[in-house]
Amino acid sequence: MKKFASLLFVSILGGVISIGAYKFFSETPEKVEQASVFEQQTYVPTNFVNTPTTNAATNGIDFTVAAEKTIHAVVHVKNKMTKVAPRSIWDLYNGTGRPQTQIGSGSGVIITPDGYIVTNNHVIKESNEIQVTLNNNKNYIATLVGTDSNMDIALLKIEADEELPYISFGDSDNAKIGEWVLAVGNPFNLTSTVTAGIISAKGRDLNEGDKLSQSFIQTDAAVNPGNSGGALVNTNGELIGINTAISSQTGSYIGYSFAVPSNIAQKIVNDLLEFGDVQKGLLGVSGGSLNSVVAERLSIDETEGFYVDKVFEDSGADKAGIVKGDIIKKLDDVKISKFSDLSGYLSAKRPGDVVNVMVLRDDDFETFAVTLVKEEIANSVNLMNMTLENLSKEDAEKLEINYGLKVTDNNNPQLYKELGITPGYVLVEVNGKKVKSAEALKGFINSYGEDQVKILAFISPKGQYERFIFR
Structure with missing residues (x-):
């Protein structure tokens, strides 16, 4: 009897241990897997949460006033293009084919109550007809006043029976890195869309090494296809940029977008209205940006600024006294760290304007008043x-x-x-x-x-x- 009781006890104990081991080894991984899935589900969406807006709300920054000022002044721009496309190898060889119609779209910004609209040149490029839709769903056929393909700006005009809502130009030179901004446009044909972010950088050149240097405002406000030509505004509702490009390997927004500064856009608009084309003022120098590699090659200590390698004869710089080897550090009150800083500031100037150029020469700072000259365009x-x-x-x-x-x-x-x-x-x-x-x-x-x-x-x-x- 005692032996039977002992065997029963050992059997029961063995069963408990077996069940416990089974529970431990079979259920623990399932719990770990569930925890892993749960963590993944909570982690992925955080990449898409607009944390700047949340932080802004908690800090008392209100975007509603700026949005209300701008949303009705941003329009949807449709570009109708008719092209003759070859349908066979013989069409390709003979330059013939059948007409095909394509529709492109983007955004635009009304800048005057009588219907002048700024957009990107690439939005209306090669168009046969340009249609503008206001935020109240009214449609207009727009006429093209003029363009500047280098800075990707175009000016349109619509004729309306009433005064239109518009956005006033702000001073993009006064915009600060870290400042809150709103991007207003029509991404993916979704009208009247507002996104928020901060200015990430200024004076960005997306074509480094290209002769046509540009100077963009970089932001982290979400901008997608269709936003091109839309408004970048500050918290006061002032226009400080025209949204133009995104940095992406997929064609959609992944972190940064770029806008033409308002000072440049406003100058282009004024030139097109007054002269019919863009008036470019030249300083009269050539050279390049400084960095550690260039500084070592030139045997100088400076790693910021624009190094003057050549001064053109009879130019404004030549007449003012700037010489080869000078390092341009400031134009008026704007610091020059690289070529895009210089070209961006000069893009907002006209021939005949006087610019105070501060240069570093032989360890001393000197300032020269340079009168910009007109760029001679070949006819x-x-x-x-x-x-x-x-x-x-x-x-x-x-x-x-x-x-x-x-x-x-x-x-x-x-x-x-x-x-x-x-x-x-x-x-x-x-x-x-x-x-x-x-x-x-x-x-x-x-x-x-x-x-x-x-x-x-x-x-x-x-x-x-x-x-x-x-x-």
């Missing part, structure tokens, strides 16, 4: 012994095109005698790309050389498209 260019000039309005209307260069003289025997390219022909494409101006073609030749010209396309005086391939 004609020579290509392959042909003289070409910018297209006149009369020729453009006659041929129903808005780009190209007219052949005024041809001393190229092959092009003249064999191919029949006589004066009156209009060059419209080089290597498959449209020729917008003599200045643009001159820049291409200077950068790449005539030997890189492989394909030329012309429109004859009779309006026929002719394409020639050189081997």
